[in-house]
Amino acid sequence: xxxxxxxxxxxxxxxxxxxxxxxxxxxxxxxxxxxxxxxxxxxxxxxxxxxxxxxxxxxxxxxxxxxxxxxxxxxxxxxxxxxxxxxxxxxxxxxxxxxxxxxxxxxxxxxxxxxxxxxxxxxxxxxxxxxxxxxxxxxxxxxxxxxxxxxxxxxxxxxxxxxxxxxxxxxxxxxxxxxxxxxxxxxxxxxxxxxxxxxxxxxxxxxxxxxxxxxxxxxxxxxxxxxxxxxxxxxxxxxxxxxxxxxxxxxxxxxx
Amino acid sequence: xxxxxxxxxxxxxxxxxxxxxxxxxxxxxxxxxxxxxxxxxxxxxxxxxxxxxxxxxxxxxxxxxxxxxxxxxxxxxxxxxxxxxxxxxxxxxxxxxxxxxxxxxxxxxxxxxxxxxxxxxxxxxxxxxxxxxxxxxxxxxxxxxxxxxxxxxxxxxxxxxxxxxxxxxxxxxxxxxxxxxxxxxxxxxxxxxxxxxxxxxxxxxxxxxxxxxxxxxxxxxxxxxxxxxxxxxxxxxxxxxxxxxxxxxxxxxxxxxxxxxxxxxxxxxxxxxxxxxxxxxxxxxxxxxxxxxxxxxxxxxxxxxxxxxxxxxxxxxxxxxxxxxxxxxxxxxxxxxxxxxxxxxxxxxxxxxxxxxxxxxxxxxxxxxxxxxxxxxxxxxxxxxxxx
Ligand SMILES: Nc1ncnc2c1ncn2[C@@H]1O[C@H](COP(=O)(O)OP(=O)(O)O)[C@@H](O)[C@H]1O
Ligand SMILES: [Mg+2]
Numbered sequence: 180x181x182x183x184x185x186x187x188x189x190x191x192x193x194x195x196x197x198x199x200x201x202x203x204x205x206x207x208x209x210x211x212x213x214x215x216x217x218x219x220x221x222x223x224x225x226x227x228x229x230x231x232x233x234x235x236x237x238x239x240x241x242x243x244x245x246x247x248x249x250x251x252x253x254x255x256x257x258x259x260x261x262x263x264x265x266x267x268x269x270x271x272x273x274x275x276x277x278x279x280x281x282x283x284x285x286x287x288x289x290x291x292x293x294x295x296x297x298x299x300x301x302x303x304x305x306x307x308x309x310x311x312x313x314x315x316x317x318x319x320x321x322x323x324x325x326x327x328x329x330x331x332x333x334x335x336x337x338x339x340x341x342x343x344x345x346x347x348x349x350x351x352x353x354x355x356x357x358x359x360x361x362x363x364x365x366x367x368x369x370x371x372x373x374x375x376x377x378x379x380x381x382x383x384x385x386x387x388x389x390x391x392x393x394x395x396x397x398x399x400x401x402x403x404x405x406x407x408x409x410x411x412x413x414x415x416x417x418x419x420x421x422x423x424x425x426x427x428x429x430x431x432x433x434x435x
Numbered sequence: 436x437x438x439x440x441x442x443x444x445x446x447x448x449x450x451x452x453x454x455x456x457x458x459x460x461x462x463x464x465x466x467x468x469x470x471x472x473x474x475x476x477x478x479x480x481x482x483x484x485x486x487x488x489x490x491x492x493x494x495x496x497x498x499x500x501x502x503x504x505x506x507x508x509x510x511x512x513x514x515x516x517x518x519x520x521x522x523x524x525x526x527x528x529x530x531x532x533x534x535x536x537x538x539x540x541x542x543x544x545x546x547x548x549x550x551x552x553x554x555x556x557x558x559x560x561x562x563x564x565x566x567x568x569x570x571x572x573x574x575x576x577x578x579x580x581x582x583x584x585x586x587x588x589x590x591x592x593x594x595x596x597x598x599x600x601x602x603x604x605x606x607x608x609x610x611x612x613x614x615x616x617x618x619x620x621x622x623x624x625x626x627x628x629x630x631x632x633x634x635x636x637x638x639x640x641x642x643x644x645x646x647x648x649x650x651x652x653x654x655x656x657x658x659x660x661x662x663x664x665x666x667x668x669x670x671x672x673x674x675x676x677x678x679x680x681x682x683x684x685x686x687x688x689x690x691x692x693x694x695x696x697x698x699x700x701x702x703x704x705x706x707x708x709x710x711x712x713x714x715x716x717x718x719x720x721x722x723x724x725x726x727x728x729x730x731x732x733x734x735x736x737x738x739x740x741x742x743x744x745x746x747x748x749x750x751x752x753x754x755x756x757x758x759x760x761x762x763x764x765x766x767x768x769x770x771x772x773x774x775x776x777x778x779x780x781x782x783x784x785x786x787x788x789x790x791x792x793x794x795x796x797x798x799x800x801x802x803x804x805x806x807x808x809x810x811x812x813x814x815x816x817x818x819x820x821x822x823x
Binding site: 235237256257258261262266267269273274275276277278282285286287289290291293294295296297298299300301302303304305306307346350 | 441442443635638639641642643644645646647649650652653654656657658659660661662663664665667668671
């Protein structure tokens, strides 16, 4: 906690995570500024997804804590963490395969109202006109309106990912975590996604994005942290990181 | 307020057809030789049991192997109401549903801490515990092996107060002293509850609550990371389905006022699962169809005995006749469960979606023949639409 504290929306404070003898994360201290896009890059197995798992409550850190907007998230249930405004796109799409695309996108919007439980079985889904319209708009934004009545299981991998992004955006989260959101997408779809993510940035949503595609990273990120072997080995603006010899070394040694 | 009855056209039509089919049972079941009250009461009661079970299993995917416990609890509660309060079925049913609901709340609260096979095992264990308790420790309440029955000297305080005094014969459950609950009136009494139960299920299927349950079945993790506390949802579904089972158990007692521990046995729980899967898990109508088919064929197959078989195959030469009778007798009478098991294996292997999938395949086949290549797209639209 060095500089302008009030702008920090997410603080990962001294987090360690071990799996048996494996140090997946060590001494992670990460501060994400409000409204910024923060990229996390690093070779496969560096611990990037593990870091996000700790933030959303899928994993408990072995040591350290995650603070979001002044609240300690560590120890909270995943649904509570989502309710304070954290949404995540997963590396392998986490969607509702047996529901239609439209239903997939409507459910996150209902979470604010029904998340803590509501037994409204006398009302009909047909009556949720507002949320349906909002969901249809969102599908239009991500270019998936045509497939709204398809089962999500029948979508291509890239479309599943786009739909998952739409699901997260329906919640207007304060912090959006994206784990390789363009993996499996065509060049064209990747560019559409970049444009979409840029648009969100204009609306002031804070984003943490894990990405292998350097084109995506450099066109979106305000700041980059480089993770290797569970440690942050470099941090800075895209320019600084690009010219950092340690980073070049890690990338030559690693898979990518 | 108007949203309470806003049903889609399709739902209204389904409801009307379903009601007609149920209410006209005494007529259309005649050619099948099944239009007698005892069997039709079973159709209605097991239909309620199956659609209630489907709210849990069909929507949330949690497979309970202990639902017979709630059935039994409902029966005991109803018989006790008869004994202590009144032979009127309404208070008995209310009490049966409440007791089964509380019972489901307790068992569900613990069992739902696990999912998948562990959940199933937990429910099975609780149901077997209930069964054993009913036989042993709880004998003062359940009357153990003899079962809970009416007696001439039961207090029946409400009936006594209104002068429906005890005579020499055991009383019969009746609506305000007017309609007796055996025979055809008993069937119609149960049928009305089946129709109400079906209506409520339809509403749940079409509601946001129902969609949440389906979403939990589809991907519970995503539900959590989307901000849903899934436990209260699954627990509510569990309690609702337990209450349906309690209602069914209560109705069993209404049509025949006794309750025994065997109603809670694991075979009874298994039968509920079979009905639902055979008919079609997660569909509206499937579980009812499954319940009707199983009860119908149980009735037919278990009434066969060797004499009947000998008559049936009398036209065959002596030696062959003996052999055929020997083989077939394994599948009828006591052996009916062998037939059921075989049919179940066949259905699960070739029609994993149950009877409803079979029905859909037949409809699709005819549609393909009818509209040729011109309107091939309508079918694929239907295939991508959400299941009802
Ligand atoms: N749940 C887990 N149990 C055991 N090991 C894990 C688990 N999750 C991740 N790991 C290990 O931690 C390391 C970091 O994985 P991960 O965070 O997925 O890397 P990446 O940077 O590619 O996203 C890997 O060696 C991985 O095998
Ligand atoms: Mg990863």
